[in-house]
Amino acid sequence: xxxxxxxxxxxxxxxxxxxxxxxxxxxxxxxxxxxxxxxxxxxxxxxxxxxxxxxxxxxxxxxxx
Numbered sequence: 001x002x003x004x005x006x007x008x009x010x011x012x013x014x015x016x017x018x019x020x021x022x023x024x025x026x027x028x029x030x031x032x033x034x035x036x037x038x039x040x041x042x043x044x045x046x047x048x049x050x051x052x053x054x055x056x057x058x059x060x061x062x063x064x065x
Contacts, residue, residue, distance in 0.1 A: 022048065 005011040022028045032044035
């Protein structure tokens with residue numbers, strides 16, 4: 001499910017709400033493990049969480065001409 005948001009704070013609130021629903025439904029289980037990311041964020045993940053990793057930027061390509 002995609003949840004549109006205008007800011008990172010909105011994203012954090014939507015993720016927390018969606019995760020609470022999934023945990024209550026038994027879709028996310030077990031203890032949480034925190035991971036440190038660049039920029040200071042420390043997301044907590046547990047079994048059943050879905051993680052989306054953005055594709056790295058592609059290098060510039062030459063048109064050959």
